[in-house]
Amino acid sequence: MKKPKPGSPDIYDVLPELRDEEYEALKRDIAEHGILVPPIIDGESGEIVDGRHRVRAWTELRAERTRVQDYPRDVRRFASDEERVAVFIASNLFRRHLNRQQRAEVVARLREQGWSLRRVSDVLGVHHETARRDLSIVANATIPDRVARRGGGTYPSRRPKLVPSIFVRSARDEGRARAALVALGEEAPGPDLRRSEEKARLAALARRRAGEVPESVEGPSWEIRTGDFREVLADMPDHSVDAIVCDPPYNAPGVPLYSDLSDFAARVLKPGRLCVAYCGKVSLPEQLERLGEHLEYVWTGAIFLPGRHTIFRHKMIFGRWRPVAFFSNGPYVVRTTIVDALWAPGRGEKRPDDHPWQQAVAPFERLLEMVSKPGELVVDPFTGSGTTGVACMATGRRFLGADVDSGAVALALQRLSDNGGPADVPGWAVTSGV
Numbered sequence: 001m002k003k004p005k006p007g008s009p010d011i012y013d014v015l016p017e018l019r020d021e022e023y024e025a026l027k028r029d030i031a032e033h034g035i036l037v038p039p040i041i042d043g044e045s046g047e048i049v050d051g052r053h054r055v056r057a058w059t060e061l062r063a064e065r066t067r068v069q070d071y072p073r074d075v076r077r078f079a080s081d082e083e084r085v086a087v088f089i090a091s092n093l094f095r096r097h098l099n100r101q102q103r104a105e106v107v108a109r110l111r112e113q114g115w116s117l118r119r120v121s122d123v124l125g126v127h128h129e130t131a132r133r134d135l136s137i138v139a140n141a142t143i144p145d146r147v148a149r150r151g152g153g154t155y156p157s158r159r160p161k162l163v164p165s166i167f168v169r170s171a172r173d174e175g176r177a178r179a180a181l182v183a184l185g186e187e188a189p190g191p192d193l194r195r196s197e198e199k200a201r202l203a204a205l206a207r208r209r210a211g212e213v214p215e216s217v218e219g220p221s222w223e224i225r226t227g228d229f230r231e232v233l234a235d236m237p238d239h240s241v242d243a244i245v246c247d248p249p250y251n252a253p254g255v256p257l258y259s260d261l262s263d264f265a266a267r268v269l270k271p272g273r274l275c276v277a278y279c280g281k282v283s284l285p286e287q288l289e290r291l292g293e294h295l296e297y298v299w300t301g302a303i304f305l306p307g308r309h310t311i312f313r314h315k316m317i318f319g320r321w322r323p324v325a326f327f328s329n330g331p332y333v334v335r336t337t338i339v340d341a342l343w344a345p346g347r348g349e350k351r352p353d354d355h356p357w358q359q360a361v362a363p364f365e366r367l368l369e370m371v372s373k374p375g376e377l378v379v380d381p382f383t384g385s386g387t388t389g390v391a392c393m394a395t396g397r398r399f400l401g402a403d404v405d406s407g408a409v410a411l412a413l414q415r416l417s418d419n420g421g422p423a424d425v426p427g428w429a430v431t432s433g434v
Protein backbone atom coordinates (compact mmCIF):
# COMPACT_ATOMS: atom_id res chain seq x y z
CA MET A 1 0.00 0.00 0.00
CA LYS A 2 1.48 3.37 -0.99
CA LYS A 3 2.08 6.12 1.53
CA PRO A 4 0.65 9.60 0.98
CA LYS A 5 2.84 11.75 -1.25
CA PRO A 6 5.59 13.64 0.61
CA GLY A 7 4.25 16.97 1.77
CA SER A 8 0.61 15.85 1.75
CA PRO A 9 -1.22 15.91 5.07
CA ASP A 10 -1.04 12.56 6.83
CA ILE A 11 -4.71 12.03 6.15
CA TYR A 12 -4.87 8.33 6.84
CA ASP A 13 -4.18 8.96 10.53
CA VAL A 14 -7.20 11.21 10.93
CA LEU A 15 -9.68 8.38 11.38
CA PRO A 16 -9.47 5.76 14.16
CA GLU A 17 -8.03 2.39 13.00
CA LEU A 18 -10.44 -0.49 12.32
CA ARG A 19 -10.58 -2.85 15.29
CA ASP A 20 -9.33 -6.40 14.65
CA GLU A 21 -12.82 -7.88 14.85
CA GLU A 22 -14.15 -5.21 12.44
CA TYR A 23 -11.39 -6.03 9.96
CA GLU A 24 -12.01 -9.78 10.20
CA ALA A 25 -15.75 -9.22 9.63
CA LEU A 26 -14.93 -7.11 6.56
CA LYS A 27 -12.63 -9.84 5.26
CA ARG A 28 -15.27 -12.54 5.74
CA ASP A 29 -17.78 -10.39 3.88
CA ILE A 30 -15.37 -9.84 0.99
CA ALA A 31 -14.62 -13.59 0.86
CA GLU A 32 -18.36 -14.20 0.46
CA HIS A 33 -19.48 -11.29 -1.73
CA GLY A 34 -16.32 -9.74 -3.19
CA ILE A 35 -15.64 -6.01 -2.93
CA LEU A 36 -18.96 -4.28 -3.52
CA VAL A 37 -18.09 -0.63 -2.79
CA PRO A 38 -15.42 0.40 -5.34
CA PRO A 39 -12.16 1.62 -3.77
CA ILE A 40 -11.27 5.16 -4.89
CA ILE A 41 -7.93 5.41 -6.72
CA ASP A 42 -5.91 8.57 -7.37
CA GLY A 43 -5.58 8.56 -11.19
CA GLU A 44 -2.24 10.35 -11.05
CA SER A 45 -0.36 8.38 -8.40
CA GLY A 46 -2.34 5.13 -8.34
CA GLU A 47 -2.67 5.60 -4.57
CA ILE A 48 -5.72 4.09 -2.85
CA VAL A 49 -7.54 7.08 -1.42
CA ASP A 50 -10.42 5.11 0.02
CA GLY A 51 -10.78 1.36 0.49
CA ARG A 52 -7.37 0.39 1.88
CA HIS A 53 -8.86 -2.14 4.28
CA ARG A 54 -11.00 -3.64 1.52
CA VAL A 55 -8.04 -3.98 -0.83
CA ARG A 56 -5.82 -5.34 1.96
CA ALA A 57 -8.43 -7.98 2.85
CA TRP A 58 -8.90 -8.87 -0.85
CA THR A 59 -5.13 -9.17 -1.38
CA GLU A 60 -4.76 -11.37 1.70
CA LEU A 61 -7.65 -13.58 0.55
CA ARG A 62 -6.04 -14.04 -2.88
CA ALA A 63 -2.70 -14.87 -1.22
CA GLU A 64 -4.55 -17.44 0.92
CA ARG A 65 -5.97 -18.88 -2.37
CA THR A 66 -9.57 -17.92 -1.58
CA ARG A 67 -11.38 -17.30 -4.90
CA VAL A 68 -12.38 -13.64 -5.02
CA GLN A 69 -13.18 -11.78 -8.24
CA ASP A 70 -11.30 -8.69 -9.37
CA TYR A 71 -13.03 -5.65 -7.91
CA PRO A 72 -14.52 -2.41 -9.34
CA ARG A 73 -12.53 0.79 -8.98
CA ASP A 74 -13.41 4.48 -9.03
CA VAL A 75 -10.39 6.19 -10.64
CA ARG A 76 -10.38 9.93 -9.97
CA ARG A 77 -8.42 13.04 -10.79
CA PHE A 78 -7.87 15.25 -7.75
CA ALA A 79 -7.01 18.90 -8.24
CA SER A 80 -5.10 19.01 -4.96
CA ASP A 81 -4.15 17.09 -1.83
CA GLU A 82 -6.89 19.02 -0.07
CA GLU A 83 -9.47 17.57 -2.40
CA ARG A 84 -8.10 14.06 -1.90
CA VAL A 85 -8.35 14.49 1.89
CA ALA A 86 -11.94 15.69 1.61
CA VAL A 87 -12.93 12.64 -0.44
CA PHE A 88 -11.12 10.28 1.93
CA ILE A 89 -12.83 11.72 4.99
CA ALA A 90 -16.27 11.96 3.40
CA SER A 91 -16.28 8.42 2.04
CA ASN A 92 -15.03 6.93 5.31
CA LEU A 93 -17.33 8.77 7.62
CA PHE A 94 -20.42 7.61 5.82
CA ARG A 95 -19.44 3.98 6.38
CA ARG A 96 -18.05 4.14 9.90
CA HIS A 97 -20.30 4.76 12.85
CA LEU A 98 -18.22 7.04 15.05
CA ASN A 99 -19.28 7.88 18.55
CA ARG A 100 -19.24 11.53 19.59
CA GLN A 101 -15.78 11.36 21.13
CA GLN A 102 -14.33 9.73 17.96
CA ARG A 103 -16.02 12.32 15.74
CA ALA A 104 -14.69 15.13 17.95
CA GLU A 105 -11.17 13.71 17.56
CA VAL A 106 -11.61 13.79 13.78
CA VAL A 107 -12.85 17.40 13.91
CA ALA A 108 -9.86 18.41 16.03
CA ARG A 109 -7.32 16.72 13.78
CA LEU A 110 -8.74 18.31 10.64
CA ARG A 111 -8.72 21.73 12.32
CA GLU A 112 -5.10 21.11 13.29
CA GLN A 113 -4.39 20.50 9.61
CA GLY A 114 -5.73 23.96 8.82
CA TRP A 115 -9.32 23.18 7.78
CA SER A 116 -11.99 25.79 8.43
CA LEU A 117 -14.81 24.79 10.74
CA ARG A 118 -17.30 25.26 7.89
CA ARG A 119 -15.38 22.88 5.66
CA VAL A 120 -14.97 20.29 8.41
CA SER A 121 -18.71 20.38 9.06
CA ASP A 122 -19.44 20.11 5.31
CA VAL A 123 -17.28 17.04 4.98
CA LEU A 124 -18.59 15.39 8.14
CA GLY A 125 -22.17 16.14 7.14
CA VAL A 126 -22.96 17.88 10.46
CA HIS A 127 -24.00 21.44 11.28
CA HIS A 128 -21.00 23.69 11.92
CA GLU A 129 -22.30 24.37 15.43
CA THR A 130 -22.18 20.61 16.06
CA ALA A 131 -18.59 20.58 14.83
CA ARG A 132 -17.83 23.52 17.12
CA ARG A 133 -19.36 21.70 20.10
CA ASP A 134 -17.43 18.54 19.14
CA LEU A 135 -14.29 20.56 19.14
CA SER A 136 -14.95 21.92 22.58
CA ILE A 137 -14.71 18.41 24.04
CA VAL A 138 -11.16 17.94 22.69
CA ALA A 139 -9.15 20.01 25.12
CA ASN A 140 -5.73 19.95 23.45
CA ALA A 141 -6.65 20.86 19.82
CA THR A 142 -4.75 23.88 18.48
CA ILE A 143 -6.90 25.62 15.87
CA PRO A 144 -5.47 27.98 13.21
CA ASP A 145 -7.68 30.89 12.04
CA ARG A 146 -7.17 30.40 8.32
CA VAL A 147 -6.64 27.45 6.02
CA ALA A 148 -2.93 26.93 5.36
CA ARG A 149 -1.75 26.72 1.75
CA ARG A 150 0.89 24.13 0.97
CA GLY A 151 4.07 25.95 -0.03
CA GLY A 152 3.21 29.02 2.06
CA GLY A 153 0.41 31.53 2.67
CA THR A 154 -3.22 31.01 3.67
CA TYR A 155 -6.55 31.12 1.89
CA PRO A 156 -10.24 30.98 2.77
CA SER A 157 -11.71 27.49 2.88
CA ARG A 158 -13.75 26.22 -0.06
CA ARG A 159 -16.37 23.58 -0.58
CA PRO A 160 -14.90 20.47 -2.17
CA LYS A 161 -15.75 20.32 -5.89
CA LEU A 162 -17.14 17.28 -7.66
CA VAL A 163 -14.05 15.19 -8.44
CA PRO A 164 -13.82 13.84 -12.04
CA SER A 165 -13.85 10.05 -11.93
CA ILE A 166 -14.14 6.91 -14.09
CA PHE A 167 -15.63 3.65 -12.79
CA VAL A 168 -13.87 0.44 -13.89
CA ARG A 169 -14.09 -3.26 -13.02
CA SER A 170 -10.54 -4.63 -13.07
CA ALA A 171 -6.87 -3.83 -12.49
CA ARG A 172 -6.32 -3.79 -16.28
CA ASP A 173 -9.03 -1.18 -16.76
CA GLU A 174 -7.65 0.85 -13.85
CA GLY A 175 -4.49 1.38 -15.93
CA ARG A 176 -6.61 2.46 -18.91
CA ALA A 177 -8.64 4.86 -16.74
CA ARG A 178 -5.48 6.43 -15.33
CA ALA A 179 -4.04 6.87 -18.85
CA ALA A 180 -7.33 8.44 -20.04
CA LEU A 181 -7.38 10.89 -17.12
CA VAL A 182 -3.79 11.93 -17.86
CA ALA A 183 -4.58 12.35 -21.59
CA LEU A 184 -7.70 14.39 -20.80
CA GLY A 185 -5.67 16.90 -18.78
CA GLU A 186 -8.10 19.48 -17.41
CA GLU A 187 -11.08 18.11 -19.39
CA ALA A 188 -13.78 16.20 -17.54
CA PRO A 189 -13.96 12.47 -18.31
CA GLY A 190 -17.01 10.86 -19.92
CA PRO A 191 -19.51 8.79 -17.93
CA ASP A 192 -17.57 5.52 -18.36
CA LEU A 193 -14.17 4.22 -19.43
CA ARG A 194 -15.04 3.85 -23.09
CA ARG A 195 -16.49 7.34 -23.41
CA SER A 196 -13.59 8.78 -21.41
CA GLU A 197 -11.09 7.16 -23.77
CA GLU A 198 -13.02 8.42 -26.80
CA LYS A 199 -13.03 11.90 -25.32
CA ALA A 200 -9.30 11.66 -24.65
CA ARG A 201 -8.66 10.65 -28.28
CA LEU A 202 -10.75 13.56 -29.59
CA ALA A 203 -8.89 15.92 -27.23
CA ALA A 204 -5.53 14.56 -28.49
CA LEU A 205 -6.68 15.07 -32.10
CA ALA A 206 -7.76 18.65 -31.34
CA ARG A 207 -4.36 19.35 -29.72
CA ARG A 208 -2.61 18.03 -32.86
CA ARG A 209 -4.81 20.24 -35.07
CA ALA A 210 -3.59 23.27 -33.16
CA GLY A 211 0.00 22.55 -34.27
CA GLU A 212 1.67 23.41 -37.59
CA VAL A 213 1.13 20.71 -40.24
CA PRO A 214 2.87 21.03 -43.63
CA GLU A 215 0.83 20.61 -46.83
CA SER A 216 2.87 17.61 -47.88
CA VAL A 217 5.57 15.52 -46.25
CA GLU A 218 7.67 12.75 -47.76
CA GLY A 219 9.66 9.94 -46.23
CA PRO A 220 11.95 7.61 -48.16
CA SER A 221 9.03 5.58 -49.48
CA TRP A 222 5.94 7.50 -48.51
CA GLU A 223 4.18 10.83 -48.88
CA ILE A 224 1.20 12.35 -47.07
CA ARG A 225 -0.73 15.39 -48.24
CA THR A 226 -2.99 17.58 -46.12
CA GLY A 227 -6.36 18.35 -47.72
CA ASP A 228 -9.40 16.94 -49.48
CA PHE A 229 -8.23 13.99 -51.61
CA ARG A 230 -10.34 15.24 -54.53
CA GLU A 231 -8.05 18.26 -54.69
CA VAL A 232 -4.68 17.25 -53.28
CA LEU A 233 -4.51 13.99 -55.26
CA ALA A 234 -5.90 15.56 -58.46
CA ASP A 235 -2.38 15.63 -59.97
CA MET A 236 -2.02 11.84 -59.83
CA PRO A 237 -1.46 10.58 -63.41
CA ASP A 238 -4.13 8.28 -64.88
CA HIS A 239 -3.61 4.52 -64.37
CA SER A 240 -0.56 5.06 -62.14
CA VAL A 241 -1.65 3.34 -58.91
CA ASP A 242 -1.34 -0.37 -58.13
CA ALA A 243 -3.97 -0.50 -55.37
CA ILE A 244 -6.18 1.68 -53.19
CA VAL A 245 -6.70 0.47 -49.63
CA CYS A 246 -8.78 2.78 -47.47
CA ASP A 247 -11.23 3.36 -44.68
CA PRO A 248 -13.59 6.25 -45.52
CA PRO A 249 -15.90 7.79 -42.89
CA TYR A 250 -19.00 5.56 -42.54
CA ASN A 251 -21.35 8.19 -41.12
CA ALA A 252 -24.18 9.72 -43.18
CA PRO A 253 -22.18 12.77 -44.41
CA GLY A 254 -19.42 10.36 -45.50
CA VAL A 255 -21.64 8.21 -47.73
CA PRO A 256 -21.35 10.44 -50.88
CA LEU A 257 -17.55 10.16 -50.56
CA TYR A 258 -17.88 6.54 -51.77
CA SER A 259 -19.00 7.95 -55.16
CA ASP A 260 -15.99 10.28 -55.29
CA LEU A 261 -13.72 7.40 -54.29
CA SER A 262 -15.17 5.30 -57.09
CA ASP A 263 -14.57 8.13 -59.58
CA PHE A 264 -11.00 8.73 -58.36
CA ALA A 265 -10.14 5.01 -58.35
CA ALA A 266 -11.46 4.52 -61.91
CA ARG A 267 -9.11 7.25 -63.07
CA VAL A 268 -5.86 6.50 -61.18
CA LEU A 269 -5.90 2.68 -60.77
CA LYS A 270 -4.13 0.55 -63.34
CA PRO A 271 -6.66 -1.57 -65.31
CA GLY A 272 -7.90 -4.62 -63.43
CA ARG A 273 -6.42 -3.46 -60.08
CA LEU A 274 -8.34 -3.28 -56.81
CA CYS A 275 -9.86 -0.58 -54.66
CA VAL A 276 -10.43 -2.04 -51.19
CA ALA A 277 -12.65 0.01 -48.89
CA TYR A 278 -13.79 -0.59 -45.32
CA CYS A 279 -17.53 0.04 -45.04
CA GLY A 280 -20.03 0.69 -42.28
CA LYS A 281 -23.05 -1.54 -41.79
CA VAL A 282 -25.79 1.06 -41.38
CA SER A 283 -25.35 2.34 -44.98
CA LEU A 284 -23.63 -0.70 -46.53
CA PRO A 285 -26.06 -1.12 -49.48
CA GLU A 286 -25.66 2.52 -50.50
CA GLN A 287 -21.87 2.46 -50.07
CA LEU A 288 -21.60 -0.62 -52.30
CA GLU A 289 -23.89 0.96 -54.88
CA ARG A 290 -21.80 4.14 -54.98
CA LEU A 291 -18.52 2.21 -55.26
CA GLY A 292 -20.05 0.42 -58.23
CA GLU A 293 -20.74 3.68 -60.09
CA HIS A 294 -17.33 3.57 -61.84
CA LEU A 295 -15.83 0.26 -60.65
CA GLU A 296 -16.75 -3.44 -60.92
CA TYR A 297 -17.87 -5.38 -57.85
CA VAL A 298 -15.50 -8.25 -56.98
CA TRP A 299 -16.20 -9.40 -53.41
CA THR A 300 -17.11 -8.51 -49.82
CA GLY A 301 -14.85 -9.57 -46.95
CA ALA A 302 -15.11 -9.36 -43.17
CA ILE A 303 -12.71 -8.06 -40.55
CA PHE A 304 -13.57 -9.62 -37.18
CA LEU A 305 -12.95 -7.41 -34.18
CA PRO A 306 -12.55 -9.64 -31.11
CA GLY A 307 -13.19 -7.95 -27.79
CA ARG A 308 -14.41 -4.80 -29.45
CA HIS A 309 -17.93 -3.98 -30.50
CA THR A 310 -19.99 -1.12 -31.80
CA ILE A 311 -23.41 -0.80 -30.24
CA PHE A 312 -26.29 0.12 -32.54
CA ARG A 313 -28.70 1.09 -29.78
CA HIS A 314 -31.79 1.67 -31.90
CA LYS A 315 -31.59 -1.81 -33.37
CA MET A 316 -30.25 -3.50 -30.19
CA ILE A 317 -27.31 -4.90 -32.19
CA PHE A 318 -23.75 -5.45 -30.98
CA GLY A 319 -21.50 -5.30 -34.06
CA ARG A 320 -18.29 -7.34 -33.96
CA TRP A 321 -17.12 -7.29 -37.57
CA ARG A 322 -16.52 -4.78 -40.33
CA PRO A 323 -17.37 -5.28 -44.03
CA VAL A 324 -14.58 -4.65 -46.52
CA ALA A 325 -15.50 -4.19 -50.20
CA PHE A 326 -13.29 -5.24 -53.14
CA PHE A 327 -13.96 -3.39 -56.42
CA SER A 328 -11.77 -3.48 -59.54
CA ASN A 329 -11.05 -0.93 -62.22
CA GLY A 330 -12.61 -2.71 -65.16
CA PRO A 331 -12.54 -6.52 -65.24
CA TYR A 332 -10.59 -7.89 -62.26
CA VAL A 333 -7.10 -9.19 -63.10
CA VAL A 334 -6.30 -12.05 -60.70
CA ARG A 335 -2.73 -11.72 -59.43
CA THR A 336 -2.87 -13.59 -56.11
CA THR A 337 -5.36 -15.24 -53.75
CA ILE A 338 -7.84 -13.36 -51.61
CA VAL A 339 -8.94 -14.62 -48.21
CA ASP A 340 -12.18 -12.90 -47.31
CA ALA A 341 -12.19 -13.22 -43.48
CA LEU A 342 -9.51 -11.56 -41.41
CA TRP A 343 -9.12 -11.13 -37.66
CA ALA A 344 -7.89 -8.01 -35.92
CA PRO A 345 -5.48 -9.21 -33.21
CA GLY A 346 -5.88 -8.89 -29.44
CA ARG A 347 -8.81 -7.08 -27.92
CA GLY A 348 -8.58 -4.15 -30.32
CA GLU A 349 -7.97 -1.61 -27.59
CA LYS A 350 -6.73 1.82 -28.49
CA ARG A 351 -4.57 4.12 -26.42
CA PRO A 352 -6.01 7.46 -25.31
CA ASP A 353 -3.79 9.36 -27.77
CA ASP A 354 -4.63 7.18 -30.81
CA HIS A 355 -6.90 8.46 -33.60
CA PRO A 356 -10.60 8.02 -32.66
CA TRP A 357 -11.10 5.80 -35.76
CA GLN A 358 -7.68 4.15 -35.77
CA GLN A 359 -7.79 0.59 -37.14
CA ALA A 360 -5.60 -2.41 -36.31
CA VAL A 361 -2.56 -2.65 -38.61
CA ALA A 362 -2.50 -6.45 -39.08
CA PRO A 363 -5.61 -6.78 -41.34
CA PHE A 364 -4.26 -3.94 -43.52
CA GLU A 365 -0.98 -5.84 -43.96
CA ARG A 366 -2.88 -8.93 -45.10
CA LEU A 367 -5.04 -6.85 -47.48
CA LEU A 368 -1.95 -5.22 -48.99
CA GLU A 369 -0.43 -8.65 -49.64
CA MET A 370 -3.65 -9.69 -51.45
CA VAL A 371 -3.94 -6.62 -53.68
CA SER A 372 -0.36 -5.48 -54.41
CA LYS A 373 3.23 -6.65 -54.65
CA PRO A 374 6.35 -5.34 -52.86
CA GLY A 375 7.58 -2.02 -54.29
CA GLU A 376 4.19 -1.16 -55.81
CA LEU A 377 2.35 2.09 -55.09
CA VAL A 378 -0.65 1.99 -52.75
CA VAL A 379 -2.88 5.03 -52.14
CA ASP A 380 -5.14 5.77 -49.16
CA PRO A 381 -7.21 8.94 -49.77
CA PHE A 382 -8.59 8.75 -46.18
CA THR A 383 -5.33 8.27 -44.31
CA GLY A 384 -6.49 9.07 -40.75
CA SER A 385 -3.68 8.05 -38.41
CA GLY A 386 -1.79 6.42 -41.29
CA THR A 387 -2.61 2.75 -40.63
CA THR A 388 -2.42 1.88 -44.35
CA GLY A 389 0.94 3.65 -44.55
CA VAL A 390 2.31 1.82 -41.52
CA ALA A 391 1.18 -1.49 -43.07
CA CYS A 392 2.84 -0.47 -46.39
CA MET A 393 6.15 0.09 -44.57
CA ALA A 394 5.86 -3.31 -42.90
CA THR A 395 5.15 -5.08 -46.20
CA GLY A 396 7.49 -3.08 -48.47
CA ARG A 397 4.93 -1.10 -50.51
CA ARG A 398 5.26 2.58 -51.46
CA PHE A 399 2.55 4.73 -49.91
CA LEU A 400 0.73 7.93 -50.84
CA GLY A 401 -1.91 9.25 -48.44
CA ALA A 402 -4.14 12.26 -47.92
CA ASP A 403 -6.40 13.49 -45.15
CA VAL A 404 -8.48 16.61 -44.84
CA ASP A 405 -7.88 16.75 -41.07
CA SER A 406 -4.51 18.27 -40.16
CA GLY A 407 -4.67 16.60 -36.71
CA ALA A 408 -4.91 13.18 -38.38
CA VAL A 409 -2.06 14.05 -40.75
CA ALA A 410 0.12 15.10 -37.80
CA LEU A 411 -0.47 11.71 -36.17
CA ALA A 412 0.09 9.84 -39.45
CA LEU A 413 3.36 11.71 -39.98
CA GLN A 414 4.50 10.71 -36.52
CA ARG A 415 3.59 7.04 -37.07
CA LEU A 416 5.13 6.94 -40.55
CA SER A 417 8.33 8.57 -39.32
CA ASP A 418 8.55 5.99 -36.54
CA ASN A 419 8.02 3.19 -39.12
CA GLY A 420 9.85 4.82 -42.05
CA GLY A 421 10.57 1.63 -43.99
CA PRO A 422 13.81 0.75 -45.75
CA ALA A 423 15.61 3.72 -47.32
CA ASP A 424 18.02 1.81 -49.55
CA VAL A 425 15.62 0.20 -52.04
CA PRO A 426 16.41 1.43 -55.60
CA GLY A 427 13.61 3.50 -57.15
CA TRP A 428 11.91 3.63 -53.79
CA ALA A 429 10.59 7.19 -53.97
CA VAL A 430 6.81 7.47 -54.07
CA THR A 431 6.79 9.25 -57.41
CA SER A 432 9.10 6.75 -59.15
CA GLY A 433 7.11 4.47 -61.41
CA VAL A 434 4.12 6.84 -61.24
Ligand SMILES: C[S@@+](CC[C@H](N)C(=O)[O-])C[C@H]1O[C@@H](n2cnc3c(N)ncnc32)[C@H](O)[C@@H]1O
Nearest residue numbers: 228229247357358359382384385387403404405
Ligand atom coordinates in the same frame (compact mmCIF):
# COMPACT_ATOMS: atom_id res chain seq x y z
C1 LIG B 1 -12.27 6.32 -40.72
S1 LIG B 1 -11.07 7.56 -40.73
C2 LIG B 1 -9.64 6.69 -41.27
C3 LIG B 1 -8.98 5.98 -40.11
C4 LIG B 1 -7.72 5.27 -40.52
N1 LIG B 1 -8.02 4.08 -41.29
C5 LIG B 1 -6.89 4.90 -39.31
O1 LIG B 1 -6.65 3.72 -39.05
O2 LIG B 1 -6.51 5.84 -38.59
C6 LIG B 1 -11.52 8.51 -42.12
C7 LIG B 1 -10.62 9.70 -42.37
O3 LIG B 1 -11.02 10.31 -43.60
C8 LIG B 1 -10.78 11.69 -43.50
N2 LIG B 1 -11.56 12.38 -44.57
C9 LIG B 1 -12.90 12.61 -44.61
N3 LIG B 1 -13.22 13.22 -45.77
C10 LIG B 1 -12.08 13.38 -46.47
C11 LIG B 1 -11.77 13.95 -47.74
N4 LIG B 1 -12.71 14.47 -48.52
N5 LIG B 1 -10.48 13.94 -48.15
C12 LIG B 1 -9.50 13.42 -47.36
N6 LIG B 1 -9.74 12.88 -46.14
C13 LIG B 1 -11.01 12.85 -45.72
C14 LIG B 1 -11.19 12.02 -42.09
O4 LIG B 1 -10.58 13.23 -41.66
C15 LIG B 1 -10.68 10.79 -41.32
O5 LIG B 1 -9.42 11.02 -40.77
